[in-house]
Amino acid sequence: MEIFVWVIHVITAIVLVGLVLMQHGKGADMGAAFGTGSAGSVFGSSGSANFLSRSTAVATGIFFITSMSLTYIYANPSQSHGVMDKHEVSKAAQTPAAPASTPGDATGSKSQEIPK
Known part of the structure; x- marks a missing residue:
């Protein structure tokens, strides 16, 4: 639906x-008053102005x-947009979180790799 809009x-x-x-602008009406040939147009002397307006x-x-529809679509997103979004959420929920290292902890730091 979003792509269609x-x-x-x-x-x-x-x-x-x-x-x-x-x-045409407002100044072009003066030229039509003096017979510049707009009466012979497809829409008549004033038909094109009415049709175009x-x-x-x-x-x-x-x-x-369509602007308001797109605003509504993006302001109220649905819970899932597709099958892959559901799959990524379920995969992320199944993987365990890695333990966070503390500032005093030597694991995960490069201080052990530096020769003294």
């Missing part, structure tokens, strides 16, 4: 960047939902 999130981010870059709103909503 990541894929949708990345695709939506790319689409959102493309939609924002395709939109609505598509951007939908992509923004999907991006927001």
